[in-house]
Amino acid sequence: VFGRDINLILVLSNLSSDRKAVRVDLSASTILYTRRTVTEILRATTSVELGSKQGKHIRVKIPYAHYGRYLTTDKRIQITALCEVMRSNGLKLLVEKTIILEDTNIIIKLPRRIVVNKAATLEISYANPLPEPVSRCVLLVTLMNQQVKINLARLAPRERSKIYFEFTPRRSGPLQLQVDFSCDKFSHVKGFVTIAVAPS
Numbered sequence: 001v002f003g004r005d006i007n008l009i010l011v012l013s014n015l016s017s018d019r020k021a022v023r024v025d026l027s028a029s030t031i032l033y034t035r036r037t038v039t040e041i042l043r044a045t046t047s048v049e050l051g052s053k054q055g056k057h058i059r060v061k062i063p064y065a066h067y068g069r070y071l072t073t074d075k076r077i078q079i080t081a082l083c084e085v086m087r088s089n090g091l092k093l094l095v096e097k098t099i100i101l102e103d104t105n106i107i108i109k110l111p112r113r114i115v116v117n118k119a120a121t122l123e124i125s126y127a128n129p130l131p132e133p134v135s136r137c138v139l140l141v142t143l144m145n146q147q148v149k150i151n152l153a154r155l156a157p158r159e160r161s162k163i164y165f166e167f168t169p170r171r172s173g174p175l176q177l178q179v180d181f182s183c184d185k186f187s188h189v190k191g192f193v194t195i196a197v198a199p200s
Helices: 064-070
Strands: 006-013 020-031 037-050 055-062 076-085 092-100 107-109 120-127 137-143 146-152 160-167 173-182 189-198
Touching: 006 020, 006 037, 006 076, 006 092, 020 055, 020 064, 037 055, 037 064, 037 076, 055 076, 107 189, 120 137, 120 173, 137 160, 146 160
Parallel strands: none
Antiparallel strands: 006 055, 020 037, 020 076, 076 092, 107 120, 120 160, 137 146, 137 173, 173 189
């Protein structure tokens, strides 16, 4: 989840009956959806001795403080582990994993029944998933081809808040409501819901 530390485990297994010494070069970078590297956020090297048919786990932790300001709106991180078996004429194995961080969820609560030409009130809640405060918070609400920009108060670390949004539907049938939340530390956290408007 975006805003939390990332914990990973690299599992190494020696499938042979000989002892193996393995050097592991770990790296992690923020990337775009095209897989182009943006910023390297982790580089570490470790060595592991594996006995006959033995497996070992290497734990990797990437704190939010290391990746937060380098993440793009794609919220992708690529981890690579280059594992080299020593004294084996350069036998290497490359392991790659792409992580897409989940956004803080926007929760939209609707009244039980929404009727054409009658005012209805929605509850929109939003959150700061980060361990630090955020400011310049803005909510863009798009409904019935109209966009409303709402400036919000700053949010404390991990704080959730809500607003109430009133509208009057002018026709029955399905309506799409989209909410876009941005602040100074991240942008474009989206939520949407389809509203069923009943005839009067």
